[in-house]
Amino acid sequence: MAIAKHVVDEVRARADIVSVIGQSVTLRRAGSSWVGLCPFHNEKSASFNVVPSKQIYHCFGCGAGGDVFTFLQKTRGVGFLDAVRELAGQVGVVVEERQLSPEERLRNSRRKDLYDTCEAAAKWYGTTLLVGREGAPGRDYLAQRGVTLDTARKYRLGYAPEGWNNLENHLKAEGFDADLMLRAGLIKKQESRGTTYDVFRGRLLFSILDDRGRPIAFGGRAMPGADKDSPKYLNSPGTEIYEKSKVLYGLSWARTAIQRRDRLLVVEGYFDAVSLWQAGFEEAVAPCGTALTAEHLDIIRRLTLKVIALFDSDEAGLTAAVRSLALFLSAGVEARRLDLPGAKDPDEYVQKFGAAGFEERLTKTEPLLELVIRRTLDKHGPSAEGRGRAADELVPTLRRLTGTVREATIRRAAGWMGMPDAELHRIVGGTASSTAVEPAPRRWMPDKDLAHLLWLVVHFPTESGAALESADPSQISELPEVLETIARLVDGEGLPSVLEALKDRAPDLARTLSQAAANSDLYRVDTAEYAARSIVARMELRGVESQILTINREIHHCETTGDKSSYAERVRQLSLLYARQATLKKLVNRRGGGRTGC
Numbered sequence: 171m172a173i174a175k176h177v178v179d180e181v182r183a184r185a186d187i188v189s190v191i192g193q194s195v196t197l198r199r200a201g202s203s204w205v206g207l208c209p210f211h212n213e214k215s216a217s218f219n220v221v222p223s224k225q226i227y228h229c230f231g232c233g234a235g236g237d238v239f240t241f242l243q244k245t246r247g248v249g250f251l252d253a254v255r256e257l258a259g260q261v262g263v264v265v266e267e268r269q270l271s272p273e274e275r276l277r278n279s280r281r282k283d284l285y286d287t288c289e290a291a292a293k294w295y296g297t298t299l300l301v302g303r304e305g306a307p308g309r310d311y312l313a314q315r316g317v318t319l320d321t322a323r324k325y326r327l328g329y330a331p332e333g334w335n336n337l338e339n340h341l342k343a344e345g346f347d348a349d350l351m352l353r354a355g356l357i358k359k360q361e362s363r364g365t366t367y368d369v370f371r372g373r374l375l376f377s378i379l380d381d382r383g384r385p386i387a388f389g390g391r392a393m394p395g396a397d398k399d400s401p402k403y404l405n406s407p408g409t410e411i412y413e414k415s416k417v418l419y420g421l422s423w424a425r426t427a428i429q430r431r432d433r434l435l436v437v438e439g440y441f442d443a444v445s446l447w448q449a450g451f452e453e454a455v456a457p458c459g460t461a462l463t464a465e466h467l468d469i470i471r472r473l474t475l476k477v478i479a480l481f482d483s484d485e486a487g488l489t490a491a492v493r494s495l496a497l498f499l500s501a502g503v504e505a506r507r508l509d510l511p512g513a514k515d516p517d518e519y520v521q522k523f524g525a526a527g528f529e530e531r532l533t534k535t536e537p538l539l540e541l542v543i544r545r546t547l548d549k550h551g552p553s554a555e556g557r558g559r560a561a562d563e564l565v566p567t568l569r570r571l572t573g574t575v576r577e578a579t580i581r582r583a584a585g586w587m588g589m590p591d592a593e594l595h596r597i598v599g600g601t602a603s604s605t606a607v608e609p610a611p612r613r614w615m616p617d618k619d620l621a622h623l624l625w626l627v628v629h630f631p632t633e634s635g636a637a638l639e640s641a642d643p644s645q646i647s648e649l650p651e652v653l654e655t656i657a658r659l660v661d662g663e664g665l666p667s668v669l670e671a672l673k674d675r676a677p678d679l680a681r682t683l684s685q686a687a688a689n690s691d692l693y694r695v696d697t698a699e700y701a702a703r704s705i706v707a708r709m710e711l712r713g714v715e716s717q718i719l720t721i722n723r724e725i726h727h728c729e730t731t732g733d734k735s736s737y738a739e740r741v742r743q744l745s746l747l748y749a750r751q752a753t754l755k756k757l758v759n760r761r762g763g764g765r766t767g768c
């Protein structure tokens with residue numbers, strides 16, 4: 171379902187790109203643009219530019235660029251339509267969703283109520299933990315676990331006090347009915363008595379948020395010394411808005427750090443994630459009380475292809491690591507494993523050895539695959555028979571590998587198995603060539619003249635338009651996208667909507683344009699038309715000069731074959747080309763004084 175273009179344009183126009191991006195990046199003014207540290211790559215000096223007059227951002231360091239919607243999509247992991255809808259809500263533009271059926275509309279409004287209910291619950295749990303009298307046990311427990319109240323506030327931790335109906339009574343007073351709380355998984359029915367009770371009681375709570383940062387579920391840790399019959403961890407049941415297999419705990423806080431550091435740490439527990447964030451490792455997430463799923467990997471691979479698995483050091487943790495390998499391989503994600511000696515989990519490790527100790531340990535990761543191979547070998551023993559069984563078990567995994575990783579891994583595995591490389595290669599199968607990694611597509615880059623012309627069209631469309639009126643398009647570019655883009659900008663279309671159209675078709679061109687927009691002082695307005703004319707002339711001159719060469723070659727050919735009529739025709743063409751060349755040379759050489767620097 172699409173949103174009308176004029177609505178998208180209106181939302182973009184009303185939203186202030188500086189304040190939207192300013193919510194997650196500290197920006198300072200620099201001339202007509204704003205600069206800050208790029209959220210998409212690691213940098214010490216600011217190369218991330220926001221240009222309000224063009225409604226775009228661009229990073230000179232990593233080439234990231236786009237409009238306010240692109241920014242929300244990348245930092246929040248939402249799709250284009252969701253980014254538009256979210257911003258529309260903030261700036262007061264009504265997005266009509268006419269194509270929704272009545273059932274869909276009803277479901278949407280029911281879901282909205284559920285989000286509100288979970289948000290109200292998270293707020294109340296949070297306040298109770300931070301300041302409530304009944305929250306004291308929670309605060310004590312946090313102190314014992316080395317988690318500060320600041321961290322608790324930032325990551326929306328909460329406390330559910332003892333008692334059967336605390337949350338229910340509070341939410342009822344706020345106007346939420348019991349049916350909503352039941353559907354949100356916050357209360358349960360005691361069928362025999364016809365009463366209801368709070369799901370979470372006497373527990374520290376971790377808010378589980380969706381990709382838009384809305385609470386949708388909770389994970390609850392029992393207090394130390396609690397009844398042995400109740401589970402240590404209790405999680406919200408699946409609901410209309412919460413599907414365990416599709417949600418990673420902490421992703422909304424980790425998302426930009428994952429992109430910046432280009433890696434993701436998967437931990438097993440809520441406390442592991444919280445401890446790592448507090449220690450400055452914000453790229454950590456945890457599955458919510460389940461094993462990793464293919465859906466999780468779908469989410470992960472959009473952010474990074476490098477995962478470090480920090481499963482617990484016990485047998486269960488190892489088994490989980492081994493099981494997840496197939497998922498990582500199918501998703502094309504490079505998985506490494508980090509063992510944490512002297513601690514049972516990342517939380518304990520960070521508490522014991524500090525952030526510096528953990529950082530140091532992070533340099534000691536090993537490919538998860540190697541761990542799996544070694545464990546399989548150990549399991550089957552060193553006999554020839556054992557080796558054979560291990561090989562059989564490993565073959566399906568090895569077959570998933572491609573390219574150089576496949577070569578290297580087979581060589582290594584063969585070494586451990588005491589088997590010749592060629593032998594293992596034969597068993598795994600000679601499909602290496604068919605699965606070889608395809609070369610990366612070449613990146614398009616404009617030459618200097620085209621880059622300058624695009625800059626002029628972005629900044630001074632009217633002036634450049636005048637210069638381009640008599641230009642021969644085929645001399646400017648062979649690419650239809652480039653010509654179309656120039657035409658749209660000259661016609662007065664805004665840069666964001668031009669970028670939107672190019673995003674998937676010609677990402678390199680889009681990058682060039684956002685870079686041009688962020689680069690503010692190449693030419694002045696009073697010299698723009700003149701500069702555009704000389705660039706166009708130079709482009710045409712290059713074409714003319716190459717035609718002159720061709721025709722000279724053809725004339726030479728006519729001389730040897732004695733073809734007189736062709737000869738005369740070529741000479742006539744040549745004199746026209748020489749005349750054009752002389753005119754163009756004058757135009758090109760008269761340039762100068764137009765540039766303001768660079």
Ligand SMILES: [Zn+2]
Nearest residue numbers: 208211229232
């Ligand atoms: Zn960057």
